[in-house]
Structure formats: structure tokens, C-alpha cells
Amino acid sequence: MGNDTDLVETLLRQLSTVFKIRDLGTPGFFLGIETLHTSNGLLLTQRKYMRDLLQRAGMTDCKPLATPAAVTKAVTPSTQPFDNLTQYRRIVGALQYLTITRPDLSYAVNRLCQFMHSPIVDHWGLLKRVLRYIKGTIDFGLRLSATSSTAIHAYSDSDWASCPIDRKSTSGYAVFLGSNLVSWLSRKQRTVARSSTEAEYKALADVSAEVTWIVSVLREIGLYSGCPATLWCDNLGATYLCANPVFHARTKHVEIDYHFVRDRVAAGDFVVNFVSTRDQLADVFTKPLPASRFAMLRDKLNVVSHPP
Incomplete structure (x- = not known):
């Protein structure tokens, strides 16, 4: 793709002399992802993929729900294993691919993936709830709008000791390029955090590594603005820890590699700011939320319904 039609056509002709290719015109479907053109950009959706997934699970006529995860006590291991392990694993694997255009499903799908080795009947119930959502x-997708800004800003969040089984925390982040969401994550942390500040700092380290990679890509294609990326965190302790080395004497239990964030801040690559929990967009990647707040954050992540 490019803004110079002659250059694009010249490149295609040169490629055709070496490879057997053909121009299929404006993209419609690519790897199961449908591209819909809107008034100010694109909408990436997987409607057909979602319909096929519901049919495969036998839930074509199921009753829809407003959220993919219930705001209730998390499932704990029981003695009632699910009898069809292959079906559970196939559907959860298919849901992982769906998160390419549906970041609002990331938390629920990540939680389901944690029980792939030995799912129980209750986990199958959680899976069915995601399918009902x-x-x-089914008409929702990820909106990409035209924007002149190449500024990077990212939100990171952590739900401290949220897993009742091993007390590990859940990290989540959302990275925006201009007004467009370009990267997101929901994942259980690998180690147990001894404080909420440590858990939030680990989440900051994850998003810092992701932003570093995005900046390197933008530099290669000549679109990097040179302005430091802005990271938003809703934990004051983690925010201060990024810039104030005096706090380090009281946080020696934080692993050394997470101080990578502070080094990048000191080098001027990042600016870490505090954001209230109410405005924390990454909240949707770390915990179940009530329907009203979930819908509000989903809209801010540019997950919208396509126009009729």
C-alpha cells in the first residue's frame, strides 16, 4: 500500500517478473478478516468467522449477553472434569484468533486459556458465556481511522493477586498510535507480586517493551515523530518508582529487569503519567467489569458495530 499509485504499480510489475502474482484489487477478505470501508477509515471484522464458530459450538440460537465475563467469584478447581477436552481446546483456540479484531475479548479468552490442560464443567460454562456475548x-469490529498524529500513548494496568489458585496478578495494556489501537495484551504475570506497586510495575515493564518495538518499526518506515511515548498508569507508587531512585531501597523485592522502565524514562524515551482508575482504558484487560463500564471502555478501544 502507499500514497503514490505509480510507484505501487511499478513495484508490482517488478515483482511479477520474478514471482507469479496477480492484483486482486481492493482487499475484502484476508485470512478470515473482512475489511469494510467507512467514511473516515476501515473497520476490521470477523463476522463470518464468528458465525462459523457459533455453529461449531452448537450455539447459533443462543441468548446474547452484554459482557463476556461475569462480575462474580472466579472459578476454582473442582472434581467435575469436562468430558470433551478436544471441543474445549478447539473453541478456545479459535477464540484466540478472534482477538485479532476483538480486543474486548482478550481478558475472557486469556482466562479460558489458563485451563486448557484440564478444563472442568464450570470452565465450559465460562466459555459458553463468551460465545453468548x-x-x-457479531457485527462489531476494530475501527481504524485516518489520523495525522503519530504520537504513541499507552495504558497499563494490573489486577493484583487476582487469581485465587496461585495469587498471581493479571496484566493488561493498550497501545495507541494517534487515535488508533495498534497493540493490546491481557496475560497472567509469571511471578507472584508482593505488592500492588510491584504488580503495576511489571505491567509497565510489559508495555514499555511493546512500545520500544513499535517505535523501532516506526523508525524503519520513517513515521516516528521523535516525541517520547506517554505511558499512563493508575498506581502512584509505580509512577513515582519510574523516576525516583530513592524508592528503590524499599522495593528490592522487585526484580531487576523491571527497572528497565526507569532507565527508559531517564533516557527520555518515555514519560510516565498518573491516570485515575476511572479513566484507565486497560482496566478491561485485567478483570470482569459491569456492563455499563465495559461498554464505555469498549467504545474507547474503537471496537464498534459496523454501519448498516
Whole structure:
């Protein structure tokens, strides 16, 4: 793709002399992802993929729900294993691919993936809830709008000791290029955090590594603005820890590699700012939320319904 039609056509002709290719015109479907053109950009959706997934699970006529995860006590291991392990694993694997255009599913799918080795009946119930949510939002997709800004700003969050089984925390982040969401993550942390500040600092380290990679890509294609990326965190302790080395004497239990964030801040690559929990967009990647707040954050992540 490019803004110079002659250059694009010249490149295609040169490629055709070496490889057997053909121009299929404006993209419609690519790897199961449908591209819909809107008034100010594109909408990436997987409607057909979602319909096929519901049919495979036998839930084509299920009742839709407003959220993919219930705001209730997390599932704990029981003695009632699910009898069809292959079906559970196939559907959860298919849901992982769906998160390419549906970041609002990331937390729920990540939680389901944690029980792939030995799912129980309750986990199958959680999976069915996700499918019922998909049924009600089958026309939703990820919106990409035209924007002149190449500024990077990212939100990171952590739900401290949220897993009742091993007390590990859940990290989540959302990275925006201009007004467009370009990267996101929901993942359980690998180690147990001894404080909420440590958990938030680990989440900051994850998003810092991701932003570093995005900046390197933008530099290669000549679109990097040179302005430091802005990271937003809703934990004051973690925010201060990025810039104030005096705090380090009281946080020696934080692993050394997470001080990578402070080094990048000192070098001027990042600016870490505090954001209130109410405005924390990454909240949707770390915990179940009530329907009203979930819908509000989903809209801010540019997950919208396509126009009729």
C-alpha cells in the first residue's frame, strides 16, 4: 500500500517478473478478516468467522449477553472434569484468533486459556458465556481511522493477586498510535507480586517493551515523530518508582529487569503519567467489569458495530 499509485504499480510489475502474482484489487477478505470501508477509515471484522464458530459450538440460537465475563467469584478447581477436552481446546483456540479484531475479548479468552490442560464443567460454562456475548456483538469490529498524529500513548494496568489458585496478578495494556489501537495484551504475570506497586510495575515493564518495538518499526518506515511515548498508569507508587531512585531501597523485592522502565524514562524515551482508575482504558484487560463500564471502555478501544 502507499500514497503514490505509480510507484505501487511499478513495484508490482517488478515483482511479477520474478514471482507469479496477480492484483486482486481492493482487499475484502484476508485470512478470515473482512475489511469494510467507512467514511473516515476501515473497520476490521470477523463476522463470518464468528458465525462459523457459533455453529461449531452448537450455539447459533443462543441468548446474547452484554459482557463476556461475569462480575462474580472466579472459578476454582473442582472434581467435575469436562468430558470433551478436544471441543474445549478447539473453541478456545479459535477464540484466540478472534482477538485479532476483538480486543474486548482478550481478558475472557486469556482466562479460558489458563485451563486448557484440564478444563472442568464450570470452565465450559465460562466459555459458553463468551460465545453468548459474541452472539450479541457479531457485527462489531476494530475501527481504524485516518489520523495525522503519530504520537504513541499507552495504558497499563494490573489486577493484583487476582487469581485465587496461585495469587498471581493479571496484566493488561493498550497501545495507541494517534487515535488508533495498534497493540493490546491481557496475560497472567509469571511471578507472584508482593505488592500492588510491584504488580503495576511489571505491567509497565510489559508495555514499555511493546512500545520500544513499535517505535523501532516506526523508525524503519520513517513515521516516528521523535516525541517520547506517554505511558499512563493508575498506581502512584509505580509512577513515582519510574523516576525516583530513592524508592528503590524499599522495593528490592522487585526484580531487576523491571527497572528497565526507569532507565527508559531517564533516557527520555518515555514519560510516565498518573491516570485515575476511572479513566484507565486497560482496566478491561485485567478483570470482569459491569456492563455499563465495559461498554464505555469498549467504545474507547474503537471496537464498534459496523454501519448498516
